[in-house]
Amino acid sequence: MGPLLQILRVSVVTVYFMGVPIKHYRRFSSSSSSSSLPWISPLQYLKPSTSKPDPPTHSTSLSPIQELQRKPKFISHESAISMIKREKDPQRALEIFNMAATQRGFNHNHSTYSTIVHKLAQSKKFNAVDAILRQMTFETCKFHEGLFLNLMVHFSRSALPERILEMFYAIPPVVREKPSLKAISTCLNLLVESDRLDLARKLLSYSKKSLDLKPNTCIFNILVKHHCKKGNLDSAFEVVEEMRKSTVSHPNLITYSTLMGGLCDYGRLKEAIELFEEMVSKDKILPDVLTYNILINGFCRGGKVDRARKVMDFMSKNGCQPNLFNYSALMNGFCKEGKIQEVTEVFNEMRSSGLEPDAVGYTTIINCFCRGGRVDEALKLLKEMKEKECRTDTVTFNVILGGLCRERRFNEALVMLESLPHQGVYLNKASYRIVLNFLCKEKELENATNLLGLMLERGFLPHFATSNELLIGLCDAGKVADATEALNGLVERGFKPETALWLRLIESICRERKLLRVFQLLDDLVTPEI
DSSP: OOHHHHHHSEEEEEEEETTEEEEEEEEOOTTOOGGGOOOOOTTSOOOOOOSOOOOOOSOSSOOHHHHHHHOOSOOOHHHHHHHHHHOOOHHHHHHHHHHHTTSTTOOOOHHHHHHHHHHHHHTTOHHHHHHHHHHHTTOOSOOOTHHHHHHHHHHHHTTOHHHHHHHHHHHHHHHOSOOOHHHHHHHHHHHHHTTOHHHHHHHHHHHHHHSOOOOOHHHHHHHHHHHHHTTOHHHHHHHHHHHHHOSSOOOOHHHHHHHHHHHHHTTOHHHHHHHHHHHHHTSOOOOOHHHHHHHHHHHHHTTOHHHHHHHHHHHHHTTOOOOHHHHHHHHHHHHHTTOHHHHHHHHHHHHHTTOOOOHHHHHHHHHHHHHTTOHHHHHHHHHHHHHTTOOOOHHHHHHHHHHHHHTTOHHHHHHHHHHGGGGTOOOOHHHHHHHHHHHHHTTOHHHHHHHHHHHHHTTOOOOHHHHHHHHHHHHHTTOHHHHHHHHHHHHHTTOOOOHHHHHHHHHHHHHTTOHHHHHHHHHHHHGGGO
16 A cells, blocks of 8 residues: 555544535545545645655556656646646546645645636535635635636536525635625626526625625626516516616617517517617617627518518628628528528628638528428538538538438438448437438338438437337338347337337237247237336
């Protein structure tokens, strides 16, 4: 047993975080793997051992801990940070953090604390994070609130909204300063996104009483966004009225864009345009491409693509150059109405303006061509994307596969499914399911059976309904052997057939007088219920 394990064999530490005592008591045998090592309190710094070290291994590469132990020179903060970041195991990262502090004259600073806290939070080792935070209260170095903002985000991703507010409250005792407006805005936004208005109100009440908070525009905008997201537009406009009364805030472009987006989401397009005009004429705020895109998308979703086109024209005439998102939104609107000629015109206009289409733009027009029965033109655009090294994604190929199948060009679709993964193209389960669904619908049973085998071989399962449809289709066509083989392959991967399918399969086998196989199927059917 090495000196490190001897030191760590038994550890008992009591720490306090937020006034709550936390005891750490762990015991483990020398046979424990590194992955099962207990969490070490950051208060229990390792001390040099007087025992002889273990003989060196024959490994040519050293772990960060071994590197730290064997280096005779002083380990700087930068080196400790680098080793902590490189270490994949959070337990070992914590050991590096502790061992660096055993050097004479070394004291952790904000950067090393921030690095270890981020590493532990990434791995959701929040008990260890709490102990580290407690240790920070005894340090004399200067800390910054950014460390706590980072932890708020981690707790938000882990669905722990109460801990988000806890991190906000922890800022004053550790940073020794009042939280900034940025900290308040970050905490409020995360609480609102977590749908915890009770905690959001608690935060605002605390900030107003204890921090003498005067809400700025950013804080008001967070509340406007929340109400719009919930569809409570009247409350959103009430917040805007409060903004106008405040001496430190006023509606800005984000405020208006959020309100217009909420109105468009609920089909209130006329009010959205009126608000747009009020923004420009009354508050003298000029819209940007994002604001225009909200209106373009709103009109396209509302089935008023011609109005969306007028918004685009107005945008260009007033000195705001449309971007790829604006053109893609307009093309998508025309595509939904089946106006292929208009889509092509917008696509060409985008190119003539000096913008090169990205994957979204190409996919939009490819989808339009496929739905309009012009798959060959879509394939030409796919080839063009490759020549221009515009990266195609799974969505693009799925659109092409659907277009080929709608024209019953199944062989081409099957060749794509077979060959694309060998060319480094990622396909998802939807890629295979699109083609299989069409094959089953068109009673292309032989191709469907072959595709099912390819799917199972590559680890993809069809839809439950499609599997039943295919198996019943094989039985009806008298292909009982194929149906049985396909069923076995599906069952091995967790598929549970419907009772009607079992009955159809047994009936088909009985017609062929293969009674032994019937009894085997009956055993398979009854056994799971025993």
